[in-house]
Amino acid sequence: MRILAPRYLVPLLLIALCAGAYGLGTIWRPAVWLLILLVPLALIAVWDFFQPNHALRRNYPLIARIRWIMEDLRPFAQAYIVEDDLEGRPFSHQARALVYARAKGELDSHPMGTELDVYSDEYEWLGHSIEPNEGVPEYWRLDIGGPDCTKPYSSALLNISAMSFGSLSARAIEALNLGAKMGGFAHNTGEGSISRYHRAHGGDLIWEIGSGYFGCRRSDGGFDPDQFTDRASADQVKMIEIKLSQGAKPGHGGVLPGTKVTKEIAEARGIPEGEDCNSPAAHSTFSTPIEMLEWIAELRRMSGGKPVGIKLCVGQPHEIFAMTKAMLETGITPDFITVDGAEGGTGAAPLELSNSVGMPLREGMVFVRNALVGTGLKSRVKIASSGKLHSGAQMAKAFAMGADWCNAARPFMFSLGCVQSMACHTGNCPTGVATQKAWRQQGLIVEDKGPRVARFQRQTVKSLREIVIAMGLQSPWEIRPMDMRERINGARSDAIDKIYPFIEEGALLENPEATAFARHWKAAQATSFRRAV
Secondary structure (H helix, E strand, O other), X not given: OHHHOHHXXXXXXXXXXXXXXXXXXXXXXXXXHHHHHXXXXXXXXXXXXXXXXXXXXXXXXXXXXXXXXXXXXXXXXXXXXXXXXXXXXXXXXXXXXXXXXXXXOOOOOOXXXXXXXXXXXXXXXEOOOOOOOOOOOOOOXXXXXXXXXXXXXXXXXXXXXXXXXXXXXXXXXXXXXXXXXXXXXXXXXXXXXXXXXXXXXXXXXXXXXXXXXXXXXXXXXXXXXXXXXXXXXXXXXXXXXXXXXXXXXXXXXXXXXXXXXXXXXXXXXXXXOOOOEEEOOOOOOOOOHHHHHHHHHHHHHHOOOOOEEEEEOOOOHHHHHHHHHHHHHHOOOOOEEEEEOOOOOOOOOOHHHHHHOOOOHHHHHHHHHHHHHHOOOOOOXXXXXXXXXXXXXXXXXXXHOOOOEEEEOHHHHHHHOOOOOOOHHHOOOOOOOOOOOHHXXXXXXXXXXXXXXXXXXXXXXXXXXXXXXXXXXXXHHHOOHHHEEEEXXXXXXXXXXXXXXXXOOOHHXXXXXXXXXXXXXXXXXXXXXXXXX
């Protein structure tokens, strides 16, 4: 009698209908079409009943599959039906709509005032001036390169952050580089090295080198100086960035399965086609802060004097001070430090690392700024801010925290047409941005998307300029922590330099015990990344 339980009603009804349609088909031909529809469903129900792997399907044949269908549809229903303009993670609908409008050259204004609750902690603001300054330059460039750099780079204030070929599709990389060329800004290669698609349109490149040393890698996985010198000497390569860690998965290496190592990816990364490739968590070329700086100096020399910097998500605070102590001891400084926030990330990463490891961008920016200012090194080292920056207002806030320029990744993906389907890690990106499947890339037309990339960057930097004008300043580098206020609660707010510690020039050298970073400074040593006992 178990077979007559209510949960089996649907499959039993299907079988009965199949039998009826079969009998009816001999006298009424349209019934055959009904049979063609019902038989596959009945067979699925029978298979579900007998299969041993899924308890839910065994107990609820056929109808249990509705659960998987709803799970597949859930992200789309949530994004397009359930969420309002200010909801949605990691980027809200409003944030994505702003990027789409600017990329397409459409109206990016907003009616009826802000939708934010200005008395909640979601609201923060920049102070405008009674006397706006309309005499600011049309655009700004930033010279990146310390005293040891013979080929400084004149950088835009918003560049494309690190995204590798392999993580993004060939057409996406090509469109990003075309946009960078058209807009006069830089395109970071990501640690997957320089592919043929990065070179297709001649846009400025920042070559990122991770622990896998792709593009300058020996067969044993170590660093190859000859390959590096050859690639770094290309005119298109403007800067070198050493990736120590990244926001999405700080302190984590990875393995690229051989099934994903196509001929083109193998060519770009300098690895065997079809073989698993390991990226260790740590670099093999150095193990101490001093060794890292000596390698930076060597890379600068081998590249012909181009700017060389590091990228990291702040983790152990004493390690940042260990680097600055090593800079003071050796006299060697990186030309820039890119601070990636824990909220960053474009590709796949372990959920626990994304959710629970690494310092968010704001705290990370303040910490690196204090480390450089407190040791008197800020004039030699520029700071880039990277992590969910999609608007001119966010750029202005990053400058208030100490940034010299900004990078963005996912907003540039949106400018290519990304709809935040959250399928980056599956290879099934519906817009052809984060996939290696040729048919999925067909809808991404490089000649159409490249101008959108350039337009988004231009309009975003323009919005930064409008904010600088409204604040009565001459440049974004004049924005100070006191110019930005943050809510403490519904009744109180304060300037961010009253909320976060911003120390004075040389404070860590003169009297570190009087700063908020005394214990981290004491724990740092130039000869090791480990905490001093």
